[in-house]
Amino acid sequence: MSLKPDLSLPSREQLLSIIQIQSDVAKLGLDFYQVMSLVTERSVDLIQSDGAVIELQENDEMVYRAVYGMADGLLGLRLAIKNSLSGLCLTSGQIQYCADSETDPRVDRAACRLTGIRSMMVVPLRYADITVGVLKVISKTTDSFNKVDEAVLGILSDVLAAHMFYAAKYAMSDLYYKATHDEMTGLANRALFFDKFRYHLAQSIAHGRAIGLLIIDLDDLKRINDSYGHRAGDAAICEVARRISEGVSNTDLLARIGGDEFVIILRSEAALLRIDRFIRQLEHLISGDFVFESCPLSLSASIGYAVAPDHGQEIASLIEVADQAMYSLKRQKKDGKP
Numbered sequence: 001m002s003l004k005p006d007l008s009l010p011s012r013e014q015l016l017s018i019i020q021i022q023s024d025v026a027k028l029g030l031d032f033y034q035v036m037s038l039v040t041e042r043s044v045d046l047i048q049s050d051g052a053v054i055e056l057q058e059n060d061e062m063v064y065r066a067v068y069g070m071a072d073g074l075l076g077l078r079l080a081i082k083n084s085l086s087g088l089c090l091t092s093g094q095i096q097y098c099a100d101s102e103t104d105p106r107v108d109r110a111a112c113r114l115t116g117i118r119s120m121m122v123v124p125l126r127y128a129d130i131t132v133g134v135l136k137v138i139s140k141t142t143d144s145f146n147k148v149d150e151a152v153l154g155i156l157s158d159v160l161a162a163h164m165f166y167a168a169k170y171a172m173s174d175l176y177y178k179a180t181h182d183e184m185t186g187l188a189n190r191a192l193f194f195d196k197f198r199y200h201l202a203q204s205i206a207h208g209r210a211i212g213l214l215i216i217d218l219d220d221l222k223r224i225n226d227s228y229g230h231r232a233g234d235a236a237i238c239e240v241a242r243r244i245s246e247g248v249s250n251t252d253l254l255a256r257i258g259g260d261e262f263v264i265i266l267r268s269e270a271a272l273l274r275i276d277r278f279i280r281q282l283e284h285l286i287s288g289d290f291v292f293e294s295c296p297l298s299l300s301a302s303i304g305y306a307v308a309p310d311h312g313q314e315i316a317s318l319i320e321v322a323d324q325a326m327y328s329l330k331r332q333k334k335d336g337k338p
Helices: 012-027 030-048 085-090 109-115 147-171 174-180 190-207 220-228 230-245 269-273 273-286 315-334
Strands: 052-057 059-069 079-080 096-098 121-128 132-138 210-217 253-258 263-265 288-292 296-298 301-308
Touching: 012 030, 012 121, 030 052, 030 059, 030 253, 030 269, 059 132, 079 288, 085 096, 085 121, 085 132, 085 220, 085 301, 096 220, 109 121, 121 147, 132 230, 147 190, 190 210, 190 253, 190 263, 190 301, 190 315, 210 230, 210 269, 210 273, 210 315, 220 230, 220 296, 230 263, 230 273, 230 296, 269 273, 273 301, 301 315
Parallel strands: none
Antiparallel strands: 052 059, 052 132, 059 079, 096 121, 121 132, 210 263, 210 301, 253 263, 288 296
C-alpha cells in the first residue's frame, strides 16, 4: 500500500533528536533490554505516534520484546511471521506501511484489533545483511504516517542496527548473563538493578509517571543459618526469590542485591495505585513454612517502599526512604508491635 505523498525531509529538530538517541544508546552499553526500551520510547516522541514496538524473531514467530505507549502491557505477544506485516518486513528487509489494518490483507487483523492498531510503519533493523529485528510504530487512527516518518525511521534504524546487533550478540553470552544475574537465584543482581533503576527513574521523571522501589529483607535468616546451617539459609533465600517472583508483573524488575535482601522496581500502574495492598500480598506470598530436608523453616520478610516523585527523585534518597521504612518495620516486629 502506498504512502500518502509528502516530499519533505526530516526537520532539524528530528535529526538532532536522532543524534541524541544515538548518544544515549551508546551510554547504555550492551544492555539489550535498555537499548530496546529507549528506542521504543524515543520513537513515539520522534514521529508523534501512539506507540512503538520492537519485535524479535523466535523460530516462526515475531515476539514483542519492547513496548511503549498504546502497546504497553503487550510484552511477549507473538505473531506468526508468515501472516504479519512484521514478518514481511523481517523477510523482505524493506520498510512496510499499512494505512488501514481493516483493509490491508498482509496484517494479522486479529492482533491489530486486540491492540487497537489501525495504521503502522514497520522498519527492519539490519546490520551486515542480518535483520536483527523490526521497529514498529503504531497509531489508533488510519493513514497516520508519511514519507517524512519513513525517512526519519530509516535514519534511526541505520543508527541503531549496528549497536543492537552487538547488544543482541553479547546479551545472549554467558559472560553477559553472569555479569548481570545472581548465580544462586537467577534474578537480576545489584549491578543490573542500579542500571535499570537509573534508567527507569529518569524516564519516569521525564514523562511524569510514578515509579516505586521496594526493599525486602528476610526475617531471622541468621537463626536459620545458626540452627540448620548455611545450606538451609541458601535454600530459604531461593524459595523466597521464587515466591516473590510469583507476585511481580513482567513490567517490574526483581533483583537480589546481596545476602537476604531483594529489591523490586515497581512500574505496574495497578500496583502503584494500591501499593499498601500490593505489599500485603507479597508478605502473604513470602510467609509460611518451607520444608528443607524434612525440617520446617518459618519464612517471613519486612518490606519498605518509596515512590518517586513523592519521596524524591534521586536514587540515593529513594533507597534511603525505602530502607528506613523496612528497618522501622523490623524494629516493630522485634518489639512485638503489630
